[in-house]
Amino acid sequence: MQRGLEIVLLFANIIAISNGSPEHCKPKVAIIGGGIGGASAGHFISELFENVVDIDLFEANKIGGRLATVMLQNNQYEAGGSIIHNRNQLMKDFSELLGLQRRPSSTADLYGVWNGDEFIFQESNYEVMTLAKLIYRYGMDPVHLYRYVNSVLDDFDKIYELQNDRRGFVNVTELLAAMNPNFPKMLQISMKDQLKNLGYSDRFIDELVKATLVVNYGQETDVQSFVGCVSVAGAGSALWSVKGGNRKVAEGLINKHQHIRTRPYIVEKITYNSEYDWSTQMLSSPNYPYTLTYRKKGEPNVQIDKYDIVIIATPLTSDQGMSIAFANFPNNEDFIFPGSYQTTYATFIEGQLNTTYFGVDESIQGILSCNPEKTIISSVGKLSSVEGEDSNVWKIFTRESLSSEMITKMFSKVNDKSSPIEYEWKAYPKYSINDKPGNFKLHKALYHENAIEWAASAMEMSAIGGRNVAILAYNDYTDRCTRLKGFRSTQRKLNSKIEL
Numbered sequence: 001m002q003r004g005l006e007i008v009l010l011f012a013n014i015i016a017i018s019n020g021s022p023e024h025c026k027p028k029v030a031i032i033g034g035g036i037g038g039a040s041a042g043h044f045i046s047e048l049f050e051n052v053v054d055i056d057l058f059e060a061n062k063i064g065g066r067l068a069t070v071m072l073q074n075n076q077y078e079a080g081g082s083i084i085h086n087r088n089q090l091m092k093d094f095s096e097l098l099g100l101q102r103r104p105s106s107t108a109d110l111y112g113v114w115n116g117d118e119f120i121f122q123e124s125n126y127e128v129m130t131l132a133k134l135i136y137r138y139g140m141d142p143v144h145l146y147r148y149v150n151s152v153l154d155d156f157d158k159i160y161e162l163q164n165d166r167r168g169f170v171n172v173t174e175l176l177a178a179m180n181p182n183f184p185k186m187l188q189i190s191m192k193d194q195l196k197n198l199g200y201s202d203r204f205i206d207e208l209v210k211a212t213l214v215v216n217y218g219q220e221t222d223v224q225s226f227v228g229c230v231s232v233a234g235a236g237s238a239l240w241s242v243k244g245g246n247r248k249v250a251e252g253l254i255n256k257h258q259h260i261r262t263r264p265y266i267v268e269k270i271t272y273n274s275e276y277d278w279s280t281q282m283l284s285s286p287n288y289p290y291t292l293t294y295r296k297k298g299e300p301n302v303q304i305d306k307y308d309i310v311i312i313a314t315p316l317t318s319d320q321g322m323s324i325a326f327a328n329f330p331n332n333e334d335f336i337f338p339g340s341y342q343t344t345y346a347t348f349i350e351g352q353l354n355t356t357y358f359g360v361d362e363s364i365q366g367i368l369s370c371n372p373e374k375t376i377i378s379s380v381g382k383l384s385s386v387e388g389e390d391s392n393v394w395k396i397f398t399r400e401s402l403s404s405e406m407i408t409k410m411f412s413k414v415n416d417k418s419s420p421i422e423y424e425w426k427a428y429p430k431y432s433i434n435d436k437p438g439n440f441k442l443h444k445a446l447y448h449e450n451a452i453e454w455a456a457s458a459m460e461m462s463a464i465g466g467r468n469v470a471i472l473a474y475n476d477y478t479d480r481c482t483r484l485k486g487f488r489s490t491q492r493k494l495n496s497k498i499e500l
């Protein structure tokens with residue numbers, strides 16, 4: 001009896017080897033985009049499939065994407081996403097996993113809020129003084145808003161448990177509702193109206209709340225209230241950055257996994273192989289549902305490759321520099337991505353601020369505008385290098401490119417050997433209360449991380465979005481694969497018995 005069973009198993013093995021490819025249920029995955037979202041997706045796909053997976057990660061420019069550093073006089077400074085909130089669990093986990101250190105974020109220093117005529121609020125060296133000044137001008141509003149935003153963050157934390165339990169969400173509404181059933185409604189009311197309904201004063205909304213939205217999103221209080229709360233949280237204390245540069249997190253996550261192959265190409269098209277039979281063909285290689293068409297920058301000839309799973313980890317609005325076409329898919333309306341991104345210019349200047357121009361004293365380290373139409377600048381802030389060293393480098397955010405005349409007015413001294421250096425970013429979505437929250441799942445095995453940016457754009461959001469599409473891809477694929485494997489193994493058993 002015992003012997004017989006062994007023989008059955010032996011035959012089953014032989015048949016399994018001769019009958020099918022050893023690649024069974026080892027998906028070939030493409031990730032388009034090597035920012036923090038694509039890196040997070042690659043990391044979690046690797047974990048979920050326990051490394052039984054092949055990943056091609058396409059990145060046309062630099063790994064890190066909107067996390068990038070700029071070099072001035074041998075020191076690097078954050079040029080894109082810089083501030084990480086203390087409660088950003090995934091960014092914290094990634095840094096620990098990769099052995100990266102943290103440094104305090106430089107924007108926590110002395111700042112003032114400027115309306116173009118005067119400084120309506122200025123932080124003091126002493127926290128108690130700052131609080132007293134806040135209460136003097138705004139009553140208890142700052143305290144109440146701090147509590148309100150913290151309660152939003154408490155609900156937000158639920159996403160981490162849900163993701164640990166491998167819960168995936170097909171669209172943004174579903175993801176937000178899982179944190180709190182009322183969150184999707186926050187997308188339909190402006191920050192201003194939401195706070196007014198809750199009894200906050202116009203002065204507080206139009207000055208402090210607006211200043212956070214101008215500096216964090218280049219926008220104002222007409223944005224939807226979910227991103228409004230994220231913006232206010234980003235103005236809080238206990239903010240940090242990764243020592244050496246935030247982009248190191250994306251680089252580290254990608255390099256950590258040997259089966260992630262980085263491919264320096266522009267992806268131009270994703271074609272659905274509509275002949276692909278989803279019910280059986282997974283087991284009869286080589287056949288894949290999706291074909292990617294891609295090209296080296298500046299070279300005319302295109303190449304193609306085929307994949308089981310495709311994850312898009314870059315925005316798909318029509319204003320993006322490198323657009324991706326979708327061919328052969330059944331529902332064209334699933335591939336329309338409305339809206340546009342806010343352009344933010346980041347200008348780096350090594351020099352001295354002209355404090356007379358701004359009408360402020362020498363100790364100032366940051367200026368936030370609550371009236372960008374008038375002030376031209378959205379913010380000006382003195383930077384620490386990514387190593388945490390003090391510097392004379394200032395970062396200016398504007399909505400239009402900053403002219404050299406303006407620079408001469410705003411700075412009394414400019415080191416013209418090193419600066420100015422300008423970055424033009426398609427930085428984050430332009431938010432309104434009419435945005436249609438998008439889908440993470442675009443097709444059977446095609447996913448889009450950046451749908452999450454329409455709830456709020458931030459490193460942590462993209463990390464969560466990347467993990468969400470990894471979970472969706474894993475659940476969908478293993479679901480199909482175990483069903484097929486089950487089907488196949490019963491067939492196998494029958495075969496073995498017949499041969500015995």
Ligand SMILES: Cc1cc2nc3c(=O)[nH]c(=O)nc-3n(C[C@H](O)[C@H](O)[C@H](O)COP(=O)(O)OP(=O)(O)OC[C@H]3O[C@@H](n4cnc5c(N)ncnc54)[C@H](O)[C@@H]3O)c2cc1C
Pocket residue numbers: 032033034035036037038058059060061062063064065066067079080081082083084265266267268313314315322323324344346425426427428449450457458459460462
């Ligand atoms: C100026 C600025 C300040 C910010 N400040 C903060 C902050 O303080 N805190 C915070 O949390 N967040 C901040 N953010 C937001 C944060 O940086 C982003 O939300 C996050 O980095 C987005 O990551 P991602 O991976 O989703 O997208 P991206 O980083 O944009 O990655 C997409 C990648 O895909 C590549 N790509 C695009 N198309 C193709 C193609 N067709 N083929 C191949 N590759 C392609 C791109 O080159 C890019 O590298 C800021 C952003 C900007 C611009």
Ligand SMILES: *[C@@H]1O[C@H](CO)[C@@H](O)[C@H](O)[C@H]1NC(C)=O
Pocket residue numbers: 170171173174437
């Ligand atoms: C989001 O997904 C859920 C679950 O599939 C669905 O019921 C809902 O209609 C979707 N919402 C939107 C806005 O697409």
Ligand SMILES: *[C@@H]1O[C@H](CO)[C@@H](O)[C@H](O)[C@H]1NC(C)=O
Pocket residue numbers: 354355356357408409411412413
């Ligand atoms: C600084 O700004 C003031 C006010 O705009 C201007 O009069 C002055 O010339 C500027 N100083 C320098 C050194 O550029």
